[in-house]
Amino acid sequence: MVFKGPNFLRWHFVLAIVITIFFTSKFSFAKQSKLMGLKMNMIDRCWRPNPEWRKHRQQLATCSVGYAGKMTNNIGKGLTHYKVTDPNDDPIKPQPGTLRYGASVIQGKVWITFKKDMNIKLIKPLLISSFTTIDGRGVNVHIADNACLMISKATDIIIHSIRIHHCKAQTPGMVMGPNGKVIHLGQVDGDAIRLVTASKIWIDHNTLYDCEDGLLDVTRGSTNVTVSNNWFREQDKVMLLGHDDGYLRDINMKVTVVYNHFGPNCNQRMPRIRHGYAHVANNLYLGWMQYAIGGSMGPSLKSESNLFIAPKVGSKEVTWRKIDHTNEDKWEFHSVKDAFENGAAFAVTKGSRVPKPNYSKEQIFQVVDVKSIRSLTRSSGAFQCSKTSIC
Numbered sequence: 001m002v003f004k005g006p007n008f009l010r011w012h013f014v015l016a017i018v019i020t021i022f023f024t025s026k027f028s029f030a031k032q033s034k035l036m037g038l039k040m041n042m043i044d045r046c047w048r049p050n051p052e053w054r055k056h057r058q059q060l061a062t063c064s065v066g067y068a069g070k071m072t073n074n075i076g077k078g079l080t081h082y083k084v085t086d087p088n089d090d091p092i093k094p095q096p097g098t099l100r101y102g103a104s105v106i107q108g109k110v111w112i113t114f115k116k117d118m119n120i121k122l123i124k125p126l127l128i129s130s131f132t133t134i135d136g137r138g139v140n141v142h143i144a145d146n147a148c149l150m151i152s153k154a155t156d157i158i159i160h161s162i163r164i165h166h167c168k169a170q171t172p173g174m175v176m177g178p179n180g181k182v183i184h185l186g187q188v189d190g191d192a193i194r195l196v197t198a199s200k201i202w203i204d205h206n207t208l209y210d211c212e213d214g215l216l217d218v219t220r221g222s223t224n225v226t227v228s229n230n231w232f233r234e235q236d237k238v239m240l241l242g243h244d245d246g247y248l249r250d251i252n253m254k255v256t257v258v259y260n261h262f263g264p265n266c267n268q269r270m271p272r273i274r275h276g277y278a279h280v281a282n283n284l285y286l287g288w289m290q291y292a293i294g295g296s297m298g299p300s301l302k303s304e305s306n307l308f309i310a311p312k313v314g315s316k317e318v319t320w321r322k323i324d325h326t327n328e329d330k331w332e333f334h335s336v337k338d339a340f341e342n343g344a345a346f347a348v349t350k351g352s353r354v355p356k357p358n359y360s361k362e363q364i365f366q367v368v369d370v371k372s373i374r375s376l377t378r379s380s381g382a383f384q385c386s387k388t389s390i391c
C-alpha cells in the first residue's frame with residue numbers, strides 16, 4: 001500500500017501552480033510581443049504598450065497630436081470619474097448612471113467610462129460639456145439607431161473608442177444642454193458627431209458608419225480639431241469641414257485628419273472642406289465613388305503621405321472642386337508624398353507653395369512613409385479589446 005500523505009498532496013499543488021504560472025506568463029508574453037511587433041502609430045504608442053493602461057486611463061490625454069494639441073486640460077486636479085452603468089436615456093431629467101448625466105449634467109472635468117458592453121439609443125442628441133472625456137476602451141459601446149453626439153459651444157472634449165451608427169435626424173425639442181440646464185434644440189440632421197462652434201476637440205479610435213446625413217461635421221467657427229485613428233465606412237457624405245459657403249468665420253478653421261481608415265463603401269467628403277485649412281496625413285483610402293477630397297470657397301489642404309486606392313471602376317480622381325467664380329484662383333489642394341493605387345490621380349494646385357501646418361511643439365508629429373500606412377491604420381476604429389486582453 002502506498003501512503004499518499006500531505007507531502008504528496010503538497011507536491012501536486014506546487015506542480016499545478018508552476019504549470020499555471022508557466023502557461024499564463026507564456027501566453028500573455030506571446031500576446032504582448034505580438035502587439036509590440038505591430039507597427040504602432042505615434043498616438044497609440046503613447047499608451048497601448050502599457051499593459052496597465054486601465055489603471056492609467058488619463059495617460060491618453062497626453063497622447064493627442066495635431067491641431068487639438070495635448071488634452072491635458074481634461075485631467076488633473078478636480079477630475080470627476082464617472083461610470084456609465086445604465087444604457088437608458090432621459091433627455092430632460094437624465095438619471096445618474098446614464099451617459100447623458102455624465103456628459104451634460106456634470107460640469108467641469110469628467111472622465112466617463114462604461115461598466116459593461118452596451119447599446120445606447122439616445123432619445124435626443126447628446127450635448128457634451130466642456131472638459132468631458134468619453135472613454136469606451138475595454139468595452140463595446142454602441143450609440144446607435146436614433147440621435148447621436150453634438151458638441152455645441154464647448155471646448156476640451158475627447159471622444160474615444162465608441163461605435164456610432166444609424167444616426168437619424170431629430171425634430172426640434174427640449175433637451176439637457178451642455179451647461180446642465182434644459183434648453184430648446186432646433187432641428188438636427190442625422191450626423192454621428194456634429195461640432196458647432198467647438199474648439200480643442202479630439203476624436204480618436206471611433207467606428208462611424210451608416211448615418212442619415214454625415215459621419216462628422218465640423219461647423220460654425222469650430223477649430224483646433226484632431227480626427228485620428230477612426231474608421232469611417234458605409235457612408236455617402238463622410239466628413240464636412242466648414243459650415244456653408246457663406247459662413248466666413250470658418251476661414252480660421254484648422255483640422256488635422258491623421259491615421260484614419262476610410263472605406264469600404266464611402267462615396268464622398270473625406271473630407272469636403274470650405275474656407276479653412278486641413279492637414280490630411282497618413283490616412284488609408286479604400287476607394288470612393290464620387291471623390292475623396294473636395295471643397296469650395298478657397299480652402300487650403302495639405303494631403304501628405306496618404307494611400308489612395310481608387311475603385312476598380314468609376315472615378316479615379318481623388319479631388320473635387322466646386323467651381324465658384326469669386327475664389328477660383330485661390331484653390332490650394334496640395335499632395336505631398338501621397339501614394340496612388342489602381343490608377344488614382346490627384347489634381348493639385350499649381351504654382352503656389354504648400355501651406356505648412358505650423359504646428360506648435362505639442363501639436364507636431366512625424367508624418368511617416370506612406371509604405372507603412374496599411375499597418376499603421378490596421379487597428380483604426382473602436383478597439384476589440386475585452387476586459388482581460390490588451391488593446
Ligand SMILES: *[C@@H]1O[C@H](CO)[C@@H](O)[C@H](O)[C@H]1NC(C)=O
Nearest residue numbers: 067069155199200223224360
Ligand atoms: C486654437 O489654438 C491656438 C493655439 O494653437 C490658439 O491660439 C487659439 O486661440 C485656439 N482657437 C480657439 C478658438 O480656441
Ligand SMILES: *[C@@H]1O[C@H](CO)[C@@H](O)[C@H](O)[C@H]1NC(C)=O
Nearest residue numbers: 254277278354355356357358
Ligand atoms: C504657416 O505659416 C506660413 C508663413 O507665415 C503661412 O504662409 C501659412 O499660411 C501658415 N499655415 C497655416 C495653416 O496657417
